[in-house]
Amino acid sequence: MTTMSATQGSYPYQNEPIWSKSEKAIARTAFDAALGRELHELIQEAKKMASQIQQPPDLWDLEHYLSERRKEIDRKYDYRYSRLTHVFGKLLHESRLSEEELRGLEEDKLKLIRSLARFLAKADAA
Amino acid sequence: MTTMSATQGSYPYQNEPIWSKSEKAIARTAFDAALGRELHELIQEAKKMASQIQQPPDLWDLEHYLSERRKEIDRKYDYRYSRLTHVFGKLLHESRLSEEELRGLEEDKLKLIRSLARFLAKADAA
Numbered sequence: 189m190t191t192m193s194a195t196q197g198s199y200p201y202q203n204e205p206i207w208s209k210s211e212k213a214i215a216r217t218a219f220d221a222a223l224g225r226e227l228h229e230l231i232q233e234a235k236k237m238a239s240q241i242q243q244p245p246d247l248w249d250l251e252h253y254l255s256e257r258r259k260e261i262d263r264k265y266d267y268r269y270s271r272l273t274h275v276f277g278k279l280l281h282e283s284r285l286s287e288e289e290l291r292g293l294e295e296d297k298l299k300l301i302r303s304l305a306r307f308l309a310k311a312d313a314a
Numbered sequence: 315m316t317t318m319s320a321t322q323g324s325y326p327y328q329n330e331p332i333w334s335k336s337e338k339a340i341a342r343t344a345f346d347a348a349l350g351r352e353l354h355e356l357i358q359e360a361k362k363m364a365s366q367i368q369q370p371p372d373l374w375d376l377e378h379y380l381s382e383r384r385k386e387i388d389r390k391y392d393y394r395y396s397r398l399t400h401v402f403g404k405l406l407h408e409s410r411l412s413e414e415e416l417r418g419l420e421e422d423k424l425k426l427i428r429s430l431a432r433f434l435a436k437a438d439a440a
Contacts, residue, residue: 227370227373231367231370231373234364235364235365235367237364238361238363238364241357241361246357247353247357247360247380248384250380251377251381251384254374254377254380255377258374258377
């Protein structure tokens with residue numbers, strides 16, 4: 189990753205939290221669960237859209253929708269430890285993840301996660 | 315179109331047939347009918363694929379399939395008079411068009427169309 193090159197073989201970023209082994213396990217489980225739910229939802233949505241197709245433009249709408257959703261999901265579910273608090277903050281904000289699922293993470297991470305979720309909520313309201 | 319620039323504002327290609335008004339009407343109807351049938355078929359196929367989706371990879375298979383089919387259909391249904399005999403030859407070969415639908419075209423065009431259809435059939439058999 190280009191953005192990491194400055195620290196390659198060196199120390200991690202100062203502000204980047206260190207993830208312990210048990211935290212990594214919690215993160216992986218929470219991440220996979222949220223992704224699984226989002227994909228399951230999308231499958232249901234795609235089935236519904238497909239069942240309602242009547243004309244060719246509806247077909248290309250479905251294709252376009254799936255393509256955009258795939259790109260969005262790829263961007264959103266970025267499992268790099270340097271990105272994880274951001275990812276979880278966004279998922280928390282979108283109610284795709286509960287705080288309960290993050291239980292066991294250290295407070296430094298939970299603070300970052302909650303703080304982003306709050307920021308996004310404010311941005312939505314603005 | 316880059317390929318046309320050499321003859322732009324000049325004479326059409328020597329070997330390019332001229333389409334009369336009535337031939338253009340026949341061509342348009344045949345073209346639209348074949349395209350309509352192919353899209354209708356694709357809609358049925360997409361609905362079937364969507365209804366059978368169980369896991370996320372099936373969803374991305376559908377997206378990929380629709381995207382490829384869209385590009386293929388865009389390429390195939392090229393309504394330029396310089397391309398039409400080629401387009402109809404391919405559609406005839408694929409049984410997406412009957413000779414009946416081309417009735418009323420001049421023999422010069424029908425010959426080109428049949429000749430391409432035969433060529434493609436031979437290529438398939440080889």
